Amino acid sequence: MTRLEKALKHYFGYDSFRPGQKEIIEETLNNQDLLIIMPTGGGKSLCFQLPALLKPGLTLVVSPLIALMQDQVDALKDRGIDATFLNSTLDYEEMRSRYGAILQGKIKLLYVAPERLLAEKFRTFLDKIANNIGISTIAIDEAHCISEWGHDFRPEYRQLKQFRQRYPQVPLLALTATATKRVQQDIIEQLGLQNPSVHLNSFNRFNIHYQVQPKQQRSYHQLLQEIRSQSGAGIVYCLSRRNVEEVAYKLQKDGIKALPYHAGMTDEKRTINQTRFLRDDVQVMVATIAFGMGINKPDVRFVFHYDLPRSLENFYQESGRAGRDGESATSILFFSMGDWKKIDYLIEQKPDPQEQRIARQQLNQVIDYAEGVDCRRTILLRYFGERFSGNCGQCDNCLNPHPIEDWTIEAQKFLSCVARCQEKFGMKHIIEVLRGSRNKKVEQYGHHLLSTYGIGKDKTKDEWKMLVRSLLNQGLVSQSNDGYRILKLNKRSWEILRKQRTVEIAVKNKIDSQTKPQN
Ligand code: ADP
Ligand code: ZN
Numbered sequence: 001m002t003r004l005e006k007a008l009k010h011y012f013g014y015d016s017f018r019p020g021q022k023e024i025i026e027e028t029l030n031n032q033d034l035l036i037i038m039p040t041g042g043g044k045s046l047c048f049q050l051p052a053l054l055k056p057g058l059t060l061v062v063s064p065l066i067a068l069m070q071d072q073v074d075a076l077k078d079r080g081i082d083a084t085f086l087n088s089t090l091d092y093e094e095m096r097s098r099y100g101a102i103l104q105g106k107i108k109l110l111y112v113a114p115e116r117l118l119a120e121k122f123r124t125f126l127d128k129i130a131n132n133i134g135i136s137t138i139a140i141d142e143a144h145c146i147s148e149w150g151h152d153f154r155p156e157y158r159q160l161k162q163f164r165q166r167y168p169q170v171p172l173l174a175l176t177a178t179a180t181k182r183v184q185q186d187i188i189e190q191l192g193l194q195n196p197s198v199h200l201n202s203f204n205r206f207n208i209h210y211q212v213q214p215k216q217q218r219s220y221h222q223l224l225q226e227i228r229s230q231s232g233a234g235i236v237y238c239l240s241r242r243n244v245e246e247v248a249y250k251l252q253k254d255g256i257k258a259l260p261y262h263a264g265m266t267d268e269k270r271t272i273n274q275t276r277f278l279r280d281d282v283q284v285m286v287a288t289i290a291f292g293m294g295i296n297k298p299d300v301r302f303v304f305h306y307d308l309p310r311s312l313e314n315f316y317q318e319s320g321r322a323g324r325d326g327e328s329a330t331s332i333l334f335f336s337m338g339d340w341k342k343i344d345y346l347i348e349q350k351p352d353p354q355e356q357r358i359a360r361q362q363l364n365q366v367i368d369y370a371e372g373v374d375c376r377r378t379i380l381l382r383y384f385g386e387r388f389s390g391n392c393g394q395c396d397n398c399l400n401p402h403p404i405e406d407w408t409i410e411a412q413k414f415l416s417c418v419a420r421c422q423e424k425f426g427m428k429h430i431i432e433v434l435r436g437s438r439n440k441k442v443e444q445y446g447h448h449l450l451s452t453y454g455i456g457k458d459k460t461k462d463e464w465k466m467l468v469r470s471l472l473n474q475g476l477v478s479q480s481n482d483g484y485r486i487l488k489l490n491k492r493s494w495e496i497l498r499k500q501r502t503v504e505i506a507v508k509n510k511i512d513s514q515t516k517p518q519n
Pocket of ligand 1: 014015016017018021038039040041042043044045046313
């Protein structure tokens with residue numbers, strides 16, 4: 001592990017960087033001006049938060065929304081990171097005490113609203129910081145607010161240029177999710193960025209071909225066959241150490257050069273196996289997720305998930321170890337209802353309800369991917385907040401598309417039920433209401449009295465879920481990202497409800513819902 005990866009793990013608990021993060025952080029540490037364009041949810045904040053901890057002095061973060069500021073600072077404090085914010089909601093005493101802490105060098109990240117920066121008193125304070133403890137970086141979040149061409153112009157942002165003039169040595173970092181050329185140019189000019197390094201980050205890995213295969217009864221033979229059809233090196237991820245050992249052993253017996261790798265082996269043994277894989281002495285590494293972090297083998301041609309990954313984040317990172325050289329590579333996820341049930345059961349055993357909720361959300365996102373009928377790339381990129389219009393022509397769903405049907409009426413039923421439930425519930429509950437379930441939650445909220453109650457009995461739960469996933473993938477309804485996955489209507493949803501838009505979805509053949517976990 002490199003120094004940066006260690007720091008990432010230490011402060012944030014993450015195992016690996018997302019695309020672009022590491023390069024951006026390295027440049028920030030070198031005091032380079034930067035313009036970062038990444039989708040919302042892509043992980044922009046880390047690009048200034050981690051350097052802030054590694055550089056001497058204070059990092060100033062300009063952020064336009066008070067609520068967001070508070071959230072970010074709370075999240076940092078939860079991780080034991082010294083961060084604070086200054087805005088108009090604080091009383092005099094609180095303000096003074098925060099000023100004190102900052103001047104004593106106890107704070108690494110200071111969040112402020114742009115209007116505050118311009119007050120004369122605050123500028124004097126900043127000068128004091130600059131002279132005493134130093135300003136390491138000024139990060140400007142939602143930098144598109146500086147541009148009249150953006151969707152959220154804020155005149156106060158125009159004044160930020162003064163910081164470049166006042167503190168010419170302090171590097172500026174502009175971050176946004178808005179990518180038009182015009183806005184980019186405006187940000188660079190208006191902030192006075194000097195030879196900025198521009199990072200336009202997409203999470204799309206064009207050269208990876210994504211596939212999901214139903215795991216068959218004789219799943220080992222299925223795996224073997226897939227490995228035999230590949231050339232080049234590959235990784236097979238399994239959940240348990242026992243599985244790793246077993247699969248590696250079987251592959252060896254079947255004449256495949258394979259080695260195991262998991263955290264239960266001695267350091268020495270792991271290093272040997274890893275080196276042999278890197279040197280192409282063996283073709284296949286059978287591993288738990290312990291394998292991969294910081295390992296750089298550009299010509300991995302395939303990554304198979306023999307068991308379900310823990311989360312879509314994990315899946316993306318693990319499958320992303322294929323094809324780093326840019327040449328074509330394959331990702332296959334082997335998926336069975338049995339595996340799903342097994343993991344669901346493990347989650348059920350977790351004592352902490354909060355942990356349970358997060359684990360279930362993560363599992364559900366993996367299931368959305370595995371069960372999805374839309375372009376796999378669209379589904380995967382949506383997780384990172386990136387919109388991909390589909391038809392990548394490379395994934396299994398694009399190569400063997402499911403038949404398309406018009407589900408406008410069903411979508412109207414569903415979305416109006418979301419509206420009737422006041423946009424406060426997730427997919428599962430809405431489906432219960434539509435299908436006329438009399439469970440406790442439905443009655444407790446009086447949802448059995450709604451006009452949409454029971455109007456969706458003609459469709460199974462699975463069919464409704466299929467519709468909802470498709471609506472989400474097409475951006476026709478939105479979902480909160482807080483673990484509750486609450487459905488919200490957006491502009492497009494309303495167009496559907498007003499009959500200004502039709503809905504077509506790819507339809508999968510019926511599956512036996514009896515064998516699935518009831519969630
Ligand atoms: P943005 O500011 O781009 O909208 P955030 O910085 O809020 O996105 O990050 C979105 C989510 O991704 C957060 O929950 C964050 O903790 C998580 N995240 C960021 N970087 C990583 C990483 N390297 N590994 C795992 N999760 C990450
Ligand atoms: Zn596709």
